Amino acid sequence: MISVPAARLAGRQRLTAWFPAHGDTAGHILTRETVSPLAAALAYAPEQRQIPLKALGVLGLLVSAGTFAVGALSGDWFADRPAIAAPTDASFWTTGPDGHPEYVLDHTGVLSGHLLPSAPAATGPGNPYLGWICVIALLAGFLLLVAHASRRTITTRMLAGRPAAERLRSQAWYCRRCATVHLPATAPGGASGPLSLAEFRTLVWEAGGYGHLVRHHPVH
Structure with a gap:
């Protein structure tokens, strides 16, 4: 038996490799962190992908505005061109x-x-492709900003619920032989007996207030 926090920590490793110089490429060091499937299953919250949604959304709106300005200045929005x-x-x-x-x-x-x-x-018609670029960039920028706002709301909720989720996870023990998680009888879900990794994740994430995200992050 091993505590769940210890099992999670043991499954996260930082690998460092040295690549010697070759041709025009200078020698360099590459460091990468690896997470085992077990460590990923025992996470107290889903991993957040570092995608700059806000920056991409603003860029899309700027492209849309710039395209509209070019079309307006060239007269393609308000007058037809001679064929x-x-x-x-x-x-x-x-x-x-x-x-x-x-x-x-x-x-x-x-x-x-x-x-x-x-x-x-x-x-x-003047330049119909300007209209398509303007509309597509506007729609893409709007959707990216909506996705950014949604991710920010989820992140705020996870940060608020993290202490409760970690308190529950810190009480659990992982059995390597049977691949199940055990909680004290006094803890939520502890009276039900051994828990699978998926069941344990659901309990922990529900304790943090974001249990609805379990269906989007199944245990592999």
Whole structure:
């Protein structure tokens, strides 16, 4: 028998390796922490992934605002652009810097020197891809900020319930031979006998006030 905190600590190891110089790569030291499946199952709370949701959400909103500003300044949001129309009196033509037909070529491909007037007044959409970028960036930024707020609420709840969860976990003992957890009869769930790792996690996390997260973090 071993106490659950000791079993948890024994399953967390810090490995350090030295990689010698090779070619253009300088020698360096790499340190990594490993957590055994048992240690992960005995955690008092779920591990929080360090993903910068807030920064990514703000970046998405900035991209959306910038795209909208570019479209507004170029007139693509409020006015249609002239559509490129081909001349009807020639078989070949060239286009100018603005994309409109400019010089007419005869049937032999020789430049005739005839400068066409501006394109007809036909209209078409400007840059529809700007609208898609603006909408997608806005939606992504909003969803990332909502996810950040949700994670912050969960983190606050876990910090508040951590003392109660650790008090219950500190009373438990882990049996290596039978792979079960045992609690004193006076502790919550202790009278029910040996507990599986999944049952023990549920009791500990419920004591901390975040038992609903167990279904999202099953014991492997």
